[in-house]
Amino acid sequence: MKDGTREDYLLLGRLEEAYVAELPERILAALRGLANTLSGYRVSRLEHVLQSASRAEDDGEDEEMIVAALIHDLGDDLAPHNHSQYAASIIRPYVSAEVSWVIEHHGLFQNFYYIHHFGGDPLERERYRDHPCYQRCVDFCERWDQASFDPDYPTRPLEHFAPMVQRIFSRRPFDPEIIGEAPDEQARS
Known part of the structure; x- marks a missing residue:
């Protein structure tokens, strides 16, 4: 990299910008891939996240939290033991610090419902x-x-959420007006 010229990096910057612009479509493709994951449940992982997002929307949540509910298990395939942190790292640049924190910690909090069956x-x-x-x-x-x-919950299809995914993941990353102050910093203020 140290031998790159300004022109080289301007070209790479333009190419990266175009690639980043396609992020919402890659997120939607990754969500579609959840249709063929972890078995044993009464719904697919895709149906689970669609239902989570539908419930968040039904409860009147804002778009950030609805999209967060939609992507909260996106890491199940590649990071089964830290899927929460994986999903949080994907959404963190585009949402409030509070929403990011919730997604990062939801796996630990979800243990409340079942971990005792495994001695946890x-x-x-x-x-x-x-x-x-x-x-x-x-x-x-x-x-x-x-x-x-x-399986009987009136769950909206992915296409319903696609415009929300497009809006959230097209934001300027790490915009201070969006991400705000980290929740840990709020507690100290």
Whole structure:
């Protein structure tokens, strides 16, 4: 890289800009891929995230949280043991720090419902009890994540959410007007 010229990097910058502009379509393609993942549930992983997003929308959530609910399990295929952090890293540049925190921690908070069957501690999330986003993550898991395995729920198709995905992932990354102050910093202020 040290031998690159200004012209080389201007060209690469233009090519990268065009590639980044296609991010919403790659997100939608990755979501479609969830139709053929982890079996054993009454709905596919795609149906689960569509149902989570539908429930968030039905509850009157804003577009950031609806899209977050849609992509929250996007990491299941490639990062099964840290899928929450994977999904959060994808959405973090485009949403508020609060939404990013909820997605990053939802896997740990979701353990509340089942980890005792594997000898784990369902109350591990309590270490975040004083965090400003604690209740928001509890609500995310209770209302939209753990509840979204119902094959009879009126779930909207991916096409319904595509314009939202387009808007969120076309934002200027790390825009301070959008991401705001980190929740940990809010607690110290």
